[in-house]
Amino acid sequence: MISVEEALTHVFALITPLGTEQVALAQASGRVLRAPVTAQRDQPPFAAAAMDGYALSAATSPQTSYRVIGEAAAGHAFAGRVGTGEAVRIFTGAPVPEGADCVVIQEDVTRDGDTITLTEDRVAARHIRPQGTDFSAGDQISAPRRLRPSELAWLAAMNCANAHVSRRPDVAIIATGDELVMPGEDPKPDQIIASNAFALKAMAEAEGARARILPIARDNEASLRAVLDLAADADMIVTIGGASVGDHDLVGPVTHAMGASRAFYKVAMRPGKPLMAGRLEGALLLGLPGNPVSSIVCGHLFMRPALRAMQGLGAYPMHSATATLACDLPANGPRTHYMRATLGPGGTIAPHPDQDSALLGVLCQADALLIHPAGDGARKAGEQMRYILV
Numbered sequence: 001m002i003s004v005e006e007a008l009t010h011v012f013a014l015i016t017p018l019g020t021e022q023v024a025l026a027q028a029s030g031r032v033l034r035a036p037v038t039a040q041r042d043q044p045p046f047a048a049a050a051m052d053g054y055a056l057s058a059a060t061s062p063q064t065s066y067r068v069i070g071e072a073a074a075g076h077a078f079a080g081r082v083g084t085g086e087a088v089r090i091f092t093g094a095p096v097p098e099g100a101d102c103v104v105i106q107e108d109v110t111r112d113g114d115t116i117t118l119t120e121d122r123v124a125a126r127h128i129r130p131q132g133t134d135f136s137a138g139d140q141i142s143a144p145r146r147l148r149p150s151e152l153a154w155l156a157a158m159n160c161a162n163a164h165v166s167r168r169p170d171v172a173i174i175a176t177g178d179e180l181v182m183p184g185e186d187p188k189p190d191q192i193i194a195s196n197a198f199a200l201k202a203m204a205e206a207e208g209a210r211a212r213i214l215p216i217a218r219d220n221e222a223s224l225r226a227v228l229d230l231a232a233d234a235d236m237i238v239t240i241g242g243a244s245v246g247d248h249d250l251v252g253p254v255t256h257a258m259g260a261s262r263a264f265y266k267v268a269m270r271p272g273k274p275l276m277a278g279r280l281e282g283a284l285l286l287g288l289p290g291n292p293v294s295s296i297v298c299g300h301l302f303m304r305p306a307l308r309a310m311q312g313l314g315a316y317p318m319h320s321a322t323a324t325l326a327c328d329l330p331a332n333g334p335r336t337h338y339m340r341a342t343l344g345p346g347g348t349i350a351p352h353p354d355q356d357s358a359l360l361g362v363l364c365q366a367d368a369l370l371i372h373p374a375g376d377g378a379r380k381a382g383e384q385m386r387y388i389l390v
């Protein structure tokens with residue numbers, strides 16, 4: 001058995017980042033930007049009013065009354081110059097006219113015809129956004145990075161209509177087992193519903209992949225081969241179950257017979273011990289254990305970082321943070337334990353009392369995986385421990 005860290009290093013070594021494509025900005029949500037974007041202009045492109053009011057020069061004409069000589073609205077600049085004793089009615093987002101050095105908000109002004117009178121003794125704030133305060137022409141958005149909603153607006157503001165992004169990884173998910181039927185089917189008394197693929201598909205899609213659930217492979221070589229053949233064009237093949245040492249655990253032998261390379265089998269983690277990784281033709285092959293929580297924990301720890309690496313985001317484990325243990329923990333065994341846990345007020349974390357890897361209900365109550373490292377001793381409530389958000 002190798003450590004989780006070693007296993008992840010092996011997985012990353014099996015990955016070459018995917019190619020790129022150009023997509024319209026409206027289609028770029030969640031994609032990974034692979035080439036830097038250069039701003040085509042300053043933002044704002046002119047000194048802009050930050051409030052509705054009157055533009056005037058407080059420095060050169062510090063009087064209390066001004067004559068209104070025109071108007072500037074967003075998209076409609078005032079063409080002239082503001083002179084001594086003059087003001088321009090201005091609206092948020094409009095270019096500040098030449099000669100003005102501040103915008104007095106309309107709440108601080110009384111107006112009578114074309115004359116305004118300031119009601120405050122002094123101009124407290126300029127309310128002007130100088131040209132280029134957000135970014136200047138030539139500024140770059142670095143790559144790689146995930147395009148979140150805010151980055152999409154940033155690219156748009158830079159007048160970038162298309163983005164150079166990573167191709168979406170194609171993920172084929174294969175559940176294996178004679179006991180499985182799909183949700184909505186009519187299970188026999190000795191059958192259960194295949195659930196894990198739905199979690200893994202959602203997880204892969206949240207990482208920017210295109211994921212498909214293939215037909216369930218039965219516990220015989222011909223069936224597993226036939227379904228694996230359907231995944232021939234995938235970038236990543238994720239099998240679920242059939243990974244252990246039982247007579248019906250065929251994923252290892254069958255993929256081996258089909259020419260798969262194997263980087264490792266069995267990881268010192270709990271749950272998820274019988275995890276396997278390799279390559280099958282053009283695809284990264286992840287063989288996940290069948291227990292629902294085991295497969296989902298492996299998805300978080302291995303599939304998600306692998307999908308990020310494929311999209312060019314680099315080789316990094318899932319982010320972990322620290323929290324204060326809410327109760328005592330007994331010493332851990334030789335496998336790192338990813339305990340289903342709940343974050344509480346004041347930065348505490350409480351592991352669930354039942355850590356059986358078959359319990360989806362417990363996983364759904366959890367918002368974190370508390371990491372109890374392999375071989376770590378007993379821990380006391382109040383100690384700091386690391387966790388991963390799930």
Ligand SMILES: Nc1nc2c(c(=O)[nH]1)N[C@H]1C(S)=C(S)[C@@H](COP(=O)(O)OP(=O)(O)OC[C@H]3O[C@@H](n4cnc5c(N)ncnc54)[C@H](O)[C@@H]3O)O[C@H]1N2
Nearest residue numbers: 175194195196240241242243244249273289290291292294
């Ligand atoms: N003698 C040993 N037995 C087992 C070992 C071991 O080291 N020695 N390891 C145990 C561990 S740890 C795990 S995890 C499981 C993993 O086994 P498999 O990957 O072969 O998984 P299966 O036997 O196919 O299934 C386990 C369990 O999960 C259910 N399952 C499978 N696929 C799905 C699915 N798509 N959706 C929902 N549930 C699924 C399956 O019915 C079983 O109940 O092996 C231990 N055994």
Ligand code: MOO
Nearest residue numbers: 271272273294357
């Ligand atoms: O490691 Mo198994 O994955 O404990 O349930």
